[in-house]
Amino acid sequence: MSFTIVEQGTARLNRSELAVPGSNPTFLEKAASSPADVIFLDLEDAVAPDDKVQARKNIIQALNDLDWGGRTISIRINGLDTHYMYRDVVDIIEQAGQHLDLIMIPKAGTAADIYALDMLVTQIEDNMKLEKRIGFEMIIETALGMANVNEIAGASKRNESLHFGVADYAAST
Structure with missing residues (x-):
């Protein structure tokens, strides 16, 4: 039995979730009026490599300009092992962090991955004086992530949910 007390995260209604590619501004506009929670x-994955920088700009503009109607807004960043991830996190939080609820972390492999991202997000939030704490959703998509799932789940007080990515997991085993 563990006596570690973990701070209660924000309770969020999550009956339905809509995935929207950041590369399509029309889809972003339509998503804002979706009934999804x-x-x-x-x-x-939904954005081609040549479109990733523009997709990030589209998302920042959509977060700032659209009325999301109180829905929970999550951003699936690029993998921690890519050169896109850093700018995804820094640019979005610095320019639109007040409108962001969650960061979805693909291919979470170790607790150190989550800890490193937590440190980066904390520093940006502190620097920007954001009052709202951004939560984490981790996607377990590799054999490494599955082997470390317990440690990943407890790696940050920001952690709100774990997802299992069956297709990428199957490809990794």
Whole structure:
């Protein structure tokens, strides 16, 4: 039995989730009026490599300009092992962090991955004087992530949910 007390995260209604590629401004506009409880704006798999920088700009503009109607807004960043991830996190939080609820972390492999991202997000939030704490959703998509799932789940007080990515997991085993 563990006596570690973990701070209670924000309770969020999550009956339905809509995935939207950040590369398509029309889809972003339509998503804002969707009845889904959670809107996840994708910078990873749904965006071609040549479109990733523009997709990030589209998402920042959509977060700032559209009325999301109180829905939970999550951003799936690019993988921690890519050169896109840093700018995804820094640019979006610095320019639109007040409108962001969650960061979805693909291919979470170790607790150190989550800890490193937590440190980066904390520093940006502190620097920007954001009052709202951004939560984390981790996607377990590799054999490494599955082997470390317990440690990943406890790696940050920001952690709100774990997802299992069956297709990428199957490809990794």
